[in-house]
Amino acid sequence: MSxxxxxxxxxxxxxxxxxxxxxxxxxAGRKANKKEVVAEHDRIQNIKKDKKENQYRKREExxxxxxxxxxxxxxxxxxxxxxxxITSKKEKRKAAFGWDVFxxxxxxxxxxxxxxxxxxxxxxxxxxNATAGITLCDEVAYGKDDKVEEANVERMAQELxxxxxxxxxxxxxxxxxxxxxxxxGRNSTESRARHRFVxxxxxxxxxxxKYCS
Numbered sequence: 001m002s003x004x005x006x007x008x009x010x011x012x013x014x015x016x017x018x019x020x021x022x023x024x025x026x027x028a029g030r031k032a033n034k035k036e037v038v039a040e041h042d043r044i045q046n047i048k049k050d051k052k053e054n055q056y057r058k059r060e061e062x063x064x065x066x067x068x069x070x071x072x073x074x075x076x077x078x079x080x081x082x083x084x085x086i087t088s089k090k091e092k093r094k095a096a097f098g099w100d101v102f103x104x105x106x107x108x109x110x111x112x113x114x115x116x117x118x119x120x121x122x123x124x125x126x127x128x129n130a131t132a133g134i135t136l137c138d139e140v141a142y143g144k145d146d147k148v149e150e151a152n153v154e155r156m157a158q159e160l161x162x163x164x165x166x167x168x169x170x171x172x173x174x175x176x177x178x179x180x181x182x183x184x185g186r187n188s189t190e191s192r193a194r195h196r197f198v199x200x201x202x203x204x205x206x207x208x209x210k211y212c213s
Contacts, residue, residue, distance in 0.1 A: 118159045 012020065065074060072080065096106045 114159065114163070117162060118155070 009017065009020070075083075092109075096103075100106060
């Protein structure tokens with residue numbers, strides 16, 4: 001404190017001195033409050049930064065676990081079973097692509113679908129199981145039972161007719177194009193321009209023939 005300020009304090013009355021002390025305390029409180037606000041702001045920002053860093057680190061660790069061969073070790077049995085069930089459903093619903101329609105898996109899927117509408121003959125199956133001990137011992141005897149009941153033949157014929165009807169009914173959805181004037185999509189603009197030119201020339205030719213004749 002300078003000499004001038006000291007002289008001013010000495011010249012103050014007790015009331016003025018008390019008011020001056022109150023103002024000094026208020027200023028000190030404002031400074032301390034501002035300092036605490038800045039410190040709290042920095043502390044909150046650091047907490048948010050640490051939280052983001054922790055989240056980023058956990059995400060990276062999770063990615064590394066999924067990329068490694070040990071990702072399945074962190075899965076529960078219920079989660080693994082549910083994932084397997086979903087994958088099997090997708091595989092069943094997935095249609096064959098391109099040349100895959102002719103492979104053995106596609107043919108086997110089609111065969112299983114046909115078995116839904118073509119159940120086995122329970123009576124004949126039970127009779128076959130009764131003689132299975134003798135039949136299985138003799139490999140040469142396999143496929144020699146040529147006695148087929150008329151009901152089974154009729155059931156097979158109905159299934160074949162159903163397949164023919166299903167093939168005739170099947171129609172793949174195709175995109176509808178209104179007013180096609182192009183060979184392929186890239187020359188559609190050029191085709192429309194040529195069409196407008198031809199229509200305009202035809203109209204002009206029609207008018208000239210009409211009025212000149």
